[in-house]
Amino acid sequence: MVRESWASRAGFILAAVGSAIGLGNLWRFPWMTAENGGSAFLLLYLLTVLVVGVPGLLAAFVIGRRSNRNPVGAFKSLSGSRFWTALGGLCVVTSIMLLSFYSVVGGWILRYFLESATGAYFAAPETHFATISYGVEAFGYQLAVLAATSLIVGAGIRRGIEATTKVMMPGIVVLLVGLAIWAAGQPDAAQGYEFYLGFDGAYLAENFLSVLGSAAGQALFTLSIGGGTMITYASYVDDDRSLPLDASVIAVFNLGIGVLAGLVVFPLLFSFAPGPTEGGPGALFVGIASAFANLPGGRLLGAVFFLVVFLAALTSLISILEIPVSFLVDEFDLERSTATRGLFALVAVTGGVNAFSPAVFTLFADHLVDLLLVLGLTGFMVYTAWVLGPAAIEEYLEGSGAISRPLVIPWRYAIGTVFPAFLLFTFYADVTALVGLSVGRGLLSVGTLLTMVVLVSIARRTVSETGPQPGKSRD
Template identity: 60%
Template sequence: MTRESWTTRLGFILAAVGSAVGLGNLWRFPWMTAENGGSAFLVVYLGIILLVGVPGLLAEFVIGRRSKRNPAGALYRLSNGSGSWGIVGLLGVFTALVLLSFYSVVGGWILRYVGASVTGAYFGNPGYFDAISFGAEAAAFHVAFLGLTSLIVVGGVRSGIEKATTVMTPLIVVMLAALAVWAISQSGADAGLAFYLDFDADYLQANPISVLQAAAGQALFTLSLGVGTMITYASYLGEDNSLAFDGSVIAILNTGVGVLAGLVVFPLLFALQGGLSETAAGGGPGALFVSVASAFQQVPFGQLLAVGFFGVVLLAALSSSISMLEIPVAYLVDEHDVSRRSATLGLAGLILVTGTVCALNPDLFTTVSGPVVDTLLTAGLAGFLVFAGWVLGGDALAEYGTGSGRIARALGVPWLWSIRTVLPVFLLVTLGLSLGLV
């Protein structure tokens, strides 16, 4: 069957940004920042985005565009049929299924909060999140969110993913920027800005390893690296695109949205609650859900603002979840000649089951959404970097240079050596630290 492609370069960029923005920025980023010293975490996170994230993004782009395949098919074909590299690619497909199994549960929470914001159901009810986060109703909303995701993916690359993200991604940025302006204007917001933006060297000096681990995991999660999303999306690209330019734009826009999310959450919490609540500071997947929701009940038109905030989060969640589902769908379409509709519906049925298990088991959800995902993403990206740097080698450099300008091509050799040596070592050390092996 004829393989699809993006209609426009902008469509690809907005789809990739939408994949990267997601809950990594609007849910997990504030939570991880609150747990890891605020500004200390932010500085390390931005450094990892620049020095690890962007080169890693380009490595996945190179693999995807050169192969015109999903992660498993890409590594298998570009390695001349190596079964071992095919397994590394399959790890990305598996990781996507794991990610979506917990991600759709969180998407269900957001759907619930959008509706509850209209009615004000959680206003004055501090136990609301605990009551709805796990159990049969959480499983039902997970199914609803998964249905929305599947509906977009079954439409295909151009008619489904590109059309949806071309609308959703700019809307996310505009709405989030408006919320940030409002949050910063609140009395008492300065303390939140200080927590978030004033560099805390003492905290970083006291907790270097924990901050590094958290920042590395967050950087990979938020850029959709290590799972093969960017390999899959780049596989639908034409040869005239500058991968270096597109990758830089995607990383900058994604990071900007993350920073904007912090400019909404932290000024809001400090202005309306006098600081991080014990719940927010203690972390956990529901921490800032609870804190932000309780803050909205204290302001005029709080229900309307809450609908806007959680509406933005819902759009971001959908833009990421469709990219996760596209990975295994592309694998079945490319490698097994399954129709897109059948692949999407079959995989949705599988994730319906695995996500329901996560929705019914809080301990399993916490394990999957934290250490399991961080480990899989780190190992996956390390594998992709080694593959691009050593297996493709000169071919990777040639693919990187195709469509690029003079400055980007001049940076090609340093980029190749960074993905061959420095970055895999950094990722493996980070992985060793997270597993207690270093």
């Protein structure tokens, strides 16, 4: 079966940016920022995206383009190792988990977009959200969103994913800019900006580890790099593209739209809602809905806002669904339409559990997926640096320009040592906090060091068993 590729560089970048911004920036980013001290979280989030996210994104791109395969096929074809192939399998599992709760949120957004015309949520936003967020109706809207996502992915890379994101992404940016300008004129916008952008060193010092873990998880969540999306998208990229340039552009766009989303949300939360930390995952549907209920033209403004969020949700869902679809197409030679229909049925079941159970939804959305994304990117980095090694450098340099070429050696050694160690440290800090253990930084550092030794040993043994990396795998 002939494998598709992107029709243009712009199509690839817009699709990747769409995957990155999606619900991660418009739904989850304001909620996580509010729960982690506002500006303290924002600072660590920005640093993590730029310092760790871009090199990690580049590692995923290298694996994807080098193999021309989905995450499972990439590790299988490049290393032949069961351990690393299992890492690809983890990506597929993570994508199913993401789809299972993301599609529930997508259903909420679709419902709110439609209900904006009647103002159904205006009278009592908190009560309304509590009533509609789980149950049969939530499941019905979830299925509608999954069906729309499946139709786009089933149409293919060029006619489905690329064509759709080329239209949606400019629309999202234009509408967000307009909403940010409008939000700036609201009565307590200045307080929202202060919470969001004013640096709070005391809060950061007191809560550094918890904020760091949340910021790292959010950075990987928005950039879509720990779950295999960017491996999959890069597998459709031609050799003449500069992977370092594309990774930098995608990260900058992601940051810009994330910050822009905060400039819309926080002025409204301070002007019309009980406060920035109210609502958790439902903050967007309670606090922001309260704003539209109290504004002239609130129905129109609500419809525009939730249209933006719905388009962003679709771009994320499209990219996540492409991971298991490409796995079935590449590894089992299934028709794309058949693979898409089968996955629709599977996620209807797994997602249905999230649509009916708040406890399962919260577990997936707030903790489990973050941890899996951190583990995934840690593996990508170690694999790229230690197993691909010189082959990773070759792939990095393919199509690269004069500015990025001198950075290749520092990039390789950074993703082989410092950055995965940082991710493992945040992973252990998050896990211990989740289970209620009080562990000092020294013990966390020891656990991180021991895990790094084990991972590097596995990588070196893989190289000794398989020999130098072969040339590119091409159909």
